[in-house]
Each structure stands twice: as structure tokens, then as C-alpha cells.
Amino acid sequence: MTKSEILSLREKHLGKSLSISYNKPLKIVRGEGQYLFDEEGRAFLDCVNNVCHVGHCHPHVVEAAQNQIAQLNTNTRYLHDNIVNYARRLTDKFPGDLSVCMFVCTGSEANELALRMARTYTKRKGVIVLNAAYHGHTTALIDISPYKHEGPGGYPTPEYVHKVTISDGYRGPHKYDDPNAAHRYASEVKAAIKKAQMNEMPIGTFIAESLVSCGGQVEHAPGYLEKAYDYVREAGGVCIADEVQVGFGRVGSHFWGFETQGVIPDIVTVGKPIGNGHPLAAVITTPEIANAFANGMEYFNTFGGNPVSCAIGLAVLDVIEQEGLQARAHRVGSYLKERLSELKTKYSLIGDVRGRGLFLGVEFVRDQETLEPADTEASSIVEKMRNRGVLLSTDGPLHNVIKIKPPLQFSQENADTLVDNLDEVLALNATK
Amino acid sequence: MTKSEILSLREKHLGKSLSISYNKPLKIVRGEGQYLFDEEGRAFLDCVNNVCHVGHCHPHVVEAAQNQIAQLNTNTRYLHDNIVNYARRLTDKFPGDLSVCMFVCTGSEANELALRMARTYTKRKGVIVLNAAYHGHTTALIDISPYKHEGPGGYPTPEYVHKVTISDGYRGPHKYDDPNAAHRYASEVKAAIKKAQMNEMPIGTFIAESLVSCGGQVEHAPGYLEKAYDYVREAGGVCIADEVQVGFGRVGSHFWGFETQGVIPDIVTVGKPIGNGHPLAAVITTPEIANAFANGMEYFNTFGGNPVSCAIGLAVLDVIEQEGLQARAHRVGSYLKERLSELKTKYSLIGDVRGRGLFLGVEFVRDQETLEPADTEASSIVEKMRNRGVLLSTDGPLHNVIKIKPPLQFSQENADTLVDNLDEVLALNATK
Numbered sequence: 001m002t003k004s005e006i007l008s009l010r011e012k013h014l015g016k017s018l019s020i021s022y023n024k025p026l027k028i029v030r031g032e033g034q035y036l037f038d039e040e041g042r043a044f045l046d047c048v049n050n051v052c053h054v055g056h057c058h059p060h061v062v063e064a065a066q067n068q069i070a071q072l073n074t075n076t077r078y079l080h081d082n083i084v085n086y087a088r089r090l091t092d093k094f095p096g097d098l099s100v101c102m103f104v105c106t107g108s109e110a111n112e113l114a115l116r117m118a119r120t121y122t123k124r125k126g127v128i129v130l131n132a133a134y135h136g137h138t139t140a141l142i143d144i145s146p147y148k149h150e151g152p153g154g155y156p157t158p159e160y161v162h163k164v165t166i167s168d169g170y171r172g173p174h175k176y177d178d179p180n181a182a183h184r185y186a187s188e189v190k191a192a193i194k195k196a197q198m199n200e201m202p203i204g205t206f207i208a209e210s211l212v213s214c215g216g217q218v219e220h221a222p223g224y225l226e227k228a229y230d231y232v233r234e235a236g237g238v239c240i241a242d243e244v245q246v247g248f249g250r251v252g253s254h255f256w257g258f259e260t261q262g263v264i265p266d267i268v269t270v271g272k273p274i275g276n277g278h279p280l281a282a283v284i285t286t287p288e289i290a291n292a293f294a295n296g297m298e299y300f301n302t303f304g305g306n307p308v309s310c311a312i313g314l315a316v317l318d319v320i321e322q323e324g325l326q327a328r329a330h331r332v333g334s335y336l337k338e339r340l341s342e343l344k345t346k347y348s349l350i351g352d353v354r355g356r357g358l359f360l361g362v363e364f365v366r367d368q369e370t371l372e373p374a375d376t377e378a379s380s381i382v383e384k385m386r387n388r389g390v391l392l393s394t395d396g397p398l399h400n401v402i403k404i405k406p407p408l409q410f411s412q413e414n415a416d417t418l419v420d421n422l423d424e425v426l427a428l429n430a431t432k
Numbered sequence: 433m434t435k436s437e438i439l440s441l442r443e444k445h446l447g448k449s450l451s452i453s454y455n456k457p458l459k460i461v462r463g464e465g466q467y468l469f470d471e472e473g474r475a476f477l478d479c480v481n482n483v484c485h486v487g488h489c490h491p492h493v494v495e496a497a498q499n500q501i502a503q504l505n506t507n508t509r510y511l512h513d514n515i516v517n518y519a520r521r522l523t524d525k526f527p528g529d530l531s532v533c534m535f536v537c538t539g540s541e542a543n544e545l546a547l548r549m550a551r552t553y554t555k556r557k558g559v560i561v562l563n564a565a566y567h568g569h570t571t572a573l574i575d576i577s578p579y580k581h582e583g584p585g586g587y588p589t590p591e592y593v594h595k596v597t598i599s600d601g602y603r604g605p606h607k608y609d610d611p612n613a614a615h616r617y618a619s620e621v622k623a624a625i626k627k628a629q630m631n632e633m634p635i636g637t638f639i640a641e642s643l644v645s646c647g648g649q650v651e652h653a654p655g656y657l658e659k660a661y662d663y664v665r666e667a668g669g670v671c672i673a674d675e676v677q678v679g680f681g682r683v684g685s686h687f688w689g690f691e692t693q694g695v696i697p698d699i700v701t702v703g704k705p706i707g708n709g710h711p712l713a714a715v716i717t718t719p720e721i722a723n724a725f726a727n728g729m730e731y732f733n734t735f736g737g738n739p740v741s742c743a744i745g746l747a748v749l750d751v752i753e754q755e756g757l758q759a760r761a762h763r764v765g766s767y768l769k770e771r772l773s774e775l776k777t778k779y780s781l782i783g784d785v786r787g788r789g790l791f792l793g794v795e796f797v798r799d800q801e802t803l804e805p806a807d808t809e810a811s812s813i814v815e816k817m818r819n820r821g822v823l824l825s826t827d828g829p830l831h832n833v834i835k836i837k838p839p840l841q842f843s844q845e846n847a848d849t850l851v852d853n854l855d856e857v858l859a860l861n862a863t864k
Contacts, residue, residue, distance in 0.1 A: 001513045009516035013523050014508075014737075015534045015717075016726035021509040028510040030503055036510075049506065051734060057502055066498040070489055071462055073709035074481065077453040078460040078468070081433045084441035091445050102447045105537045105711040106735060112570045120585075137731060138544045139572035152728025153552075272734055277505035279537040279711035279735040285447075294448035296584025299569060302483060302704055303538060303711040305446075 003027050021393065022386050031056025034407045034414060036391065045390045047418055050359075050405040053248055053273030054319040061276045064315035065308060073308045076103070077300075082310035089317055091284060093255055096264040100290040102283045103305030107244035107271030108136030110281040113299065114267045115140060115205065117285060118238045121292040124204030126196040128162045128189055128232070132215035132397040135207060135242055144207065147214045147397070160201050162192035164228075166212055167221035170352040170363060171371055174221070182220075186227035193235045206232040206239045210257025213245040216396030217361025217403050219354055225261035238289065241265035244281070245359075248273045249320050249408065252330025252357025260356060276316050280309045325408040326357075333357035336404070336415040343419060347426045349374055360404040363396070373400035377429070384425045390418055435459050453825065454818050463488025466839045466846060468823065477822045479850055482791075482837040485680055485705030486751040493708045496747035497740060505740045508535070509732075514742035521749055522714065525687055528696040529718040535737030539676035539703030540568030542713040545731065546699045547572060547637065549717060550670045553724040556636025558628045560594045560621055560664070564647035564829040567639060567674055576639065579646045579829070592633050594624035596660075598644055599653035602784040602795060603803055606653070614652075618659035625667045638664040638671045642689025645677040648828030649793025649835050651786055657693035670721065673697035676713070677791075680705045681752050681840065684762025684789025692788060708748050712741045757840040758789075765789035768836070768847040775851060779858045781806055792836040795828070805832035809861070816857045822850055 001009075003025060010020075026044070030037040033055040036044045046056070054061065068082070076083055083103070091099045104110050119125060127144050129135075134147035142148045143158050150157070157163060167185035169176035174184045189206065196203045206228060212218040229239045246257040247270045254260050258268070266289060271281035293299070303309070320326060337353060337360055344350040344362075351365035364374035364381070378394045382402060385392050395403045406414070433441075435457060442452075458476070462469040465487040468476045478488070486493065500514070508515055515535070523531045536542050551557060559576050561567075566579035574580045575590050582589070589595060599617035601608035606616045621638065628635045638660060644650040661671045678689040679702045686692050690700070698721060703713035725731070735741070752758060769785060769792055776782040776794075783797035796806035796813070810826045814834060817824050827835045838846070 001516070003511055006511045006513065006516050009520060010511075013516065013519035013532060015532055015722040015731065017722075017729065017731040018508060018534070019730055019732070020511070026510050028504060028506060028512065031506060036504075036506065052506065056506065057504065062502045065501050069497050070494045072460060072468075072489065074460060074463060074468065074484065074488065076450060078458050079435055079438045079442075079452070080460065081438065084433070084438050084445065087445035088441060100445060100447055102450070106541065106733070108733075109538065109540065109570075116571060116574075137733065138541075138570045139548060140570065142548075142729075148729060154729060277735070277738065277740070279741070290447040290449075297449065297580060297586060298451055299447065299449040300451070301538070301540075301569065303709070306709065308709070309711070 055409040061315040068311035076305040082307045086310040097286040105279040110269035111135045118205040122204030126203040128206045134214035164188040167224040182223035189228045209242045238266040240267045244271035249326030329357040339419040373398035375399040487841040493747040500743035508737045514739045518742040532722040537711040542701035543567045550637040554636030558635040560638045566646035596620040599656040614655035621660045641674045670698040672699045676703035681758030761789040771851040805830035807831040
């Protein structure tokens with residue numbers, strides 16, 4: 001089918017609330033490693049898809065799926081090796097008492113379940129979330145996602161939801177050079193707890209991504225989550241770490257994003273990269289919280305934890321371990337961040353380069369003092385990079401952050417391709 | 433792994449809110465057509481899994497999945513043939529203006545999205561649901577699922593949710609022989625609309641399964657949905673048909689359950705059978721509602737509508753059509769219902785045999801007059817049938833209905849196996 005035929009069928013048969021990447025949409029027909037190929041065989045370097053975590057169509061993952069799909073694909077009310085093997089392998093990756101998991105199909109289902117668990121355990125409805133947080137697309141998750149409900153088609157933040165400032169050392173009120181930044185940001189959590197108590201809807205849950213994705217590829221100020229968790233727990237609440245975007249070794253220095261902050265959450269949600277594109281996600285928690293949740297109301301997820309999904313989940317863990325992808329994310333990501341930081345010294349349009357491992361963000365500004373967001377410029381750069389065969393996209397509440405989160409097979413050479421092209425695009429832009 | 437090893441790992445690493453089928457759990461390692469096989473190679477006739485709709489591991493579906501998974505599995509922001517081919521094939525199955533679809537991963541995601549669409553379109557929160565309805569496991573869906581929130585670990589029905597009696601001609605207040613039953617049941621919908629208006633939280637949505645599953649395998653009284661829809665639409669609301677359990681030809685006489693009632697819903701949700709076990713689901717609606725939902729807030733589902741899911745969805749439609757499975761459901765289901773009805777004349781424990789196609793229910797009672805539910809008896813029959821190699825399960829608000837909804841490859845011979853074994857189990861039970 002031609003692109004225009006596809007576009008006209010999309011127009012007719014798909015909801016318009018689903019957007020398409022790039023002004024000149026791509027028809028992608030094949031994926032391999034960190035590359036996507038269009039209908040004419042042109043290769044594109046995928047710098048943005050953190051779902052196909054171990055590389056598009058990784059042969060080990062493909063084989064595991066192909067074998068299991070021909071054997072059995074049924075629900076978890078029968079016994080099967082895969083689900084328990086996988087539950088053991090997955091929970092082994094977690095510290096502390098995080099030893100119980102529940103398998104679901106999407107990050108939204110994981111965050112829904114996590115929220116229900118936290119509420120059942122604490123018997124409290126109040127939730128603290130970060131400004132510009134995104135946790136999923138269900139009714140309850142849009143309530144706790146200012147990124148959605150404060151945007152177009154949105155609504156006022158519900159009374160039970162309390163927003164706190166992202167501990168962003170670049171654009172936030174407390175800067176990278178403030179040694180007390182974490183403390184200052186976390187004091188908002190303390191204040192929110194107090195306010196909720198006065199409103200007689202006490203806080204039961206604090207939920208935050210371990211590194212912030214849609215909110216602008218932001219690393220929390222060092223020590224931020226530790227202080228925030230302390231306040232929440234003192235007040236009888238539980239802490240959910242949303243690892244849907246950042247987990248599974250992407251941050252390089254650690255397997256989980258929350259480990260970079262030295263905390264152990266009460267509940268962790270994982271998704272996107274867990275199945276390399278297969279609809280799989282999970283909630284991991286403590287026996288105490290899981291047992292409180294088992295209050296008589298069954299939780300059954302038709303497809304969650306089926307033998308195919310678990311075979312794929314196991315294969316993804318195999319690849320991460322066998323190919324040393326966490327170490328690679330650390331090595332290549334550090335190199336890439338350094339090269340991007342060099343670009344920053346060259347172009348005043350780059351306000352900030354941040355992140356960790358292969359989870360990086362480049363924030364564009366028109367003015368280094370006022371930090372006026374260069375949103376149209378960032379979009380235009382993304383389009384130009386696409387035309388050069390490099391796939392990126394923008395995010396952040398001001399739409400001026402280019403996010404970089406490629407499949408972990410991304411190489412130093414790929415990093416050079418990305419930065420060299422970005423350099424050229426910025427140079428042309430500067431001389432315009 | 434032995435069963436006891438699996439059980440002990442489940443105990444340790446899986447949440448206890450997930451239950452296991454049968455007192456003597458089964459370890460199932462392989463599936464083929466309407467059969468499941470345990471670790472010793474023993475075959476079990478699967479009479480209850482409506483997810484593996486065209487048969488466990490159907491070769492055409494397996495092949496479609498295997499091929500696509502090795503080619504590309506990425507999101508819908510790039511153009512791809514599969515999603516539009518599938519959207520066209522799927523929407524072609526629907527009458528009226530039901531021409532727009534949105535792909536998601538689970539029935540819960542589909543009902544969540546449908547509810548959000550209905551609310552965005554009508555700008556009203558009030559919902560009418562059937563007693564004992566089950567629509568999914570998210571926060572908002574448990575609110576509209578009395579089957580969940582009225583059960584153990586539940587809570588009072590939220591103020592915005594209005595329950596109406598299922599038009600059950602056996603146990604409900606208006607019986608099969610009442611020619612005005614549909615009218616009488618539907619008058620509750622009218623009353624709920626009026627009550628909601630007085631409470632200043634008008635009804636925006638009426639949601640009902642086209643045939644009721646968890647609520648006890650109940651067919652609506654003839655004409656019920658038509659009258660109910662009329663009242664809802666007159667009052668400015670929209671009607672959602674939940675086809676997650678019953679769609680795709682299972683009811684035999686029609687492709688969709690709602691067609692048996694002669695109605696055209698405003699929004700339809702489909703799930704379970706759509707992907708023969710693969711996590712796939714969809715919402716189908718009119719351009720008018722889809723456009724109203726596209727109010728600026730994007731709906732993006734990471735895995736929804738990916739090339740692998742759509743390849744599988746297409747293959748499932750191929751098999752239903754090529755193997756004439758709808759006609760088969762009609763033929764075999766009618767035969768099975770007739771044989772079950774004969775059993776009813778033989779055993780007073782059987783109160784009612786109902787349903788359509790291969791979506792049938794057998795309700796067990798201790799007394800044909802008082803209709804005292806024979807719940808423990810139904811459970812015990814299910815266990816005995818399992819020991820004979822026939823897989824069934826119970827459902828319904830009183831746990832006394834045995835549900836029959838096998839893969840559609842189910843044959844007349846399979847129907848005989850099921851009924852002959854049930855006959856023997858009931859005979860032994862009667863002489864005890």
C-alpha cells in the first residue's frame with residue numbers, strides 16, 4: 001500500500017486522537033537492532049524507541065516467542081513453568097522485600113494496579129504526583145497525570161491529587177548548583193502531605209518516575225527521592241516507582257532507575273522494554289502489600305502472565321545479561337552525553353544536556369538567561385534529523401526537549417552519527 | 433518443574449489475589465484446537481476458554497504471528513499496512529456508522545477507553561450498568577462492575593453508577609413466559625435515568641454485555657436492549673455494547689451478540705477472542721463520537737495496533753471465515769443446547785439451560801420452585817468433570833451456573849462427550 005492509501009484508510013478507520021510521527025510520515029516495514037527500514041529499504045537509526053529495548057526483532061526474543069506461541073498460550077489459572085521461572089528471575093533483580101509480582105499487559109494496567117494496591121493497603125485516596133507526570137491513559141491515571149489532564153482536552157486537577165515540582169536543576173526554582181536543592185524540592189512533598197491532612201483526604205500514595213520522561217527527560221536532584229519517600233512513609237503512605245520508561249538497565253549505572261537515588265520503593269511498575277514490544281508489564285511489590293491487596297477481590301488479567309508473554313520476558317532478560325547491555329548503556333550513554341555536552345558549548349540553542357546511560361535529554365532554549373523554550377526549533381531539528389535518517393522526538397511540558405532513548409544495542413558509532421548530524425543541523429540553523 | 437514446585441514458587445512470587453482453577457490444579461503444557469494437554473500428555477477437552485477462539489495454537493494464527501514478529505513490531509506512529517488492513521476488515525463486520533476503531537491491548541483497556549469516549553462525547557458522568565456486570569479491573573471499571581465492587585473486598589456502589597436488573601427470564605422477577613418481560617425490565621432503565629436527573633448527575637452512558645457472562649450466562653429478554661437503548665438515547669446518552677466475551681461469531685446466529693437483539697450500539701468493545709490469546713482488544717465507534725473524543729488530548733497506546741497484533745487479528749478473522757466457525761457455533765451449539773435441555777428433564781438439579789451458539793449456561797438449583805442455588809453442587813460437578821478430562825467452570829452472582837464457551841472448533845462429538853460425562857456425573861450424584 002502507498003503512504004497516501006494508508007493515510008486515507010487511517011483517516012477513515014482510525015480515531016484522530018492518534019497522532020503520526022513527523023511532517024513527512026514514515027512507512028516502516030522492517031526492524032533490526034537499532035535500525036528501522038522503510039518500504040524502499042532505507043535505514044533509519046532509531047534513537048527514541050525504548051520499547052524495543054534489546055533491539056528490534058532480536059533473534060533470541062523472536063525465537064522464544066515463535067516457539068512458545070506454537071505450543072501454548074493460555075491463562076494463569078493453570079500451572080506453567082514460564083510464569084514462575086519469570087517471576088523468580090524478575091524479582092531477583094529487585095532489592096529488599098520486592099519479591100511478589102503481578103503480570104499485566106501494559107504500563108497503564110501496571111500503574112492502575114499499583115494505585116489500587118496502594119489504596120487498598122493504606123485505605124487512603126490522596127496521591128502526590130510530579131508536575132507534568134504521565135502514568136497512563138485510564139480514567140484514574142489521567143487524574144494523576146498532569147501531563148494529560150492539564151493539556152488540551154483536559155480538566156482541573158482532582159482534589160485528591162497533589163502536584164509537586166519536578167526537581168529539575170535546570171528549569172526548576174532550585175538549580176544544579178544548589179547543594180540543598182533535593183531538600184528544597186522535597187519540602188513540597190511535606191507541604192502537600194500537610195495540606196491533604198487538613199483537607200481530610202490524607203496522602204496514601206506518592207508516585208514518581210525514577211527518572212522523569214514525558215516531563216522532560218529529567219534526573220531527580222541527588223537525594224530527592226530519598227527525602228520524599230521519608231516524608232511519605234512518616235505520614236503512613238507508600239511510594240510507587242514508575243519504571244515503565246526507564247527500567248531494565250537503560251540508565252547504565254544501575255538496573256533500575258530508583259537505584260540511582262538510593263531508595264527502595266514499596267511498589268514498582270515496569271512495562272515498555274520488558275517485552276521488547278510484546279504487550280507485557282508487571283507490578284512488583286512486597287508480600288505485605290500484596291497480601292493486603294488479596295482482600296477477597298480477585299485480580300485476574302486474561303492475558304497477563306501467559307506462557308508466551310513470560311517466554312518473551314525471560315528472553316529479554318537473557319539478552320540484557322548475555323550481551324552486557326546495561327554496561328553498554330553506561331559506556332555508550334556516557335560517551336554520547338559527553339559529545340552532546342560539547343555541542344552545548346558550541347550552540348547557544350542548547351540549554352541543557354542531561355540524563356544517564358541511554359536515557360538522555362537535550363533542552364533547547366532561545367535565551368540562556370530567560371530559558372525561553374525553543375519548541376518550534378526543537379521540532380524543526382527533529383524533522384531535519386529524520387530526513388537525515390536519524391529518528392528522534394520532542395517531549396517535556398514545553399515541547400522543547402529532544403529525548404534520546406534508543407534500543408540498547410546502540411553503539412559508539414551510532415552516537416557519533418547522531419551527534420555529527422545534530423552538529424550539522426545546528427550549524428546550518430545558526431548560519432541561516 | 434513439578435506441580436508442587438510451581439505452587440510453592442507461585443506462593444512466594446505471585447500475588448495471592450490470583451486464583452488457580454480446580455482443587456487439583458492442572459499443569460498444562462500444550463494446546464491444540466479444543467484440547468489442552470497436561471505434562472503427562474493427558475488430553476483435556478476445553479469447554480470454557482473463549483479466548484483461544486479459533487482453537488489453541490491454530491496454525492494459521494501461529495504462522496502469522498511468527499512471520500510478523502521476525503519482521504517488525506513497533507508502534508502506530510509510523511505507517512504500516514497491517515493496522516489499516518485490519519481496521520478495514522474489522523469495521524466491515526459492523527453495521528451502521530460503526531466505522532472507526534482504536535486498538536488497545538485488553539478488554540479492560542477497551543472498556544476504559546469506551547467509557548472515556550462516552551463521557552467526553554456526552555459530557556456526563558452518570559452510568560447505567562446491569563446488576564452483577566463485569567467490565568474490567570481498573571479503578572473506573574470496578575466502579576461500574578457490581579460483580580466486583582459488591583463482592584469480597586468491595587465497596588458501596590458509587591453515586592454516579594445506577595444498577596438495573598438483568599433481564600433474566602429464569603431467576604429475575606419477570607419470567608420467560610411473560611410477553612412483556614423486556615418492557616418491564618427496560619422500565620428500570622427509564623427509572624434510573626429519571627433518578628439520575630433528579631440527583632443532577634444525568635446519565636451519559638448505558639453499558640451492557642450483549643449477552644451477560646459473569647452475571648450468569650444470560651441472554652437478554654427479546655427486545656430488551658432495543659427498549660433500553662431507546663430510553664438512553666432519548667435522554668441524550670450513548671449505548672456501549674461490551675462484546676469482549678461474546679463477539680466474533682460465538683453466538684452462531686450472528687457475528688456480534690448485539691445483533692441478536694436487533695440494535696446498533698454507539699460504541700462496541702471487543703477483546704478476548706480477537707487475538708486468540710494474544711493481548712489485543714479494540715473499541716469501535718462512529719466518526720461522530722471518535723471526532724468528539726479527539727478534543728486535543730492524544731490517545732496513544734504503546735502496544736495497541738502494532739504490526740504483530742494486527743497480523744494476528746487478521747489471521748483470526750481469516751480462520752473464522754475460511755472455516756465457517758460462526759455457522760459451526762450455530763450448528764454445534766444448537767445441538768449441544770438441545771442435548772443439555774434433555775438432561776434438564778432428567779435431573780431436577782438443573783434449573784435452566786440457556787444461551788445461544790457456543791455461549792451456553794446451565795444453572796443448578798436445589799429446588800425448582802424456590803430456585804435455591806446449588807453452588808457447592810455446581811462446583812463439585814466441575815471438579816468431577818475435570819477428573820474426567822472435561823474442563824468447565826462456574827460463574828454467576830450465586831456461583832451456581834456452569835458456563836460453556838469452548839473454542840469454536842468444538843465438534844458435535846465433543847458436545848456428546850461433554851453431555852455424556854455430565855449425565856454420568858449427575859446420575860452418580862442423584863443416587864448418592
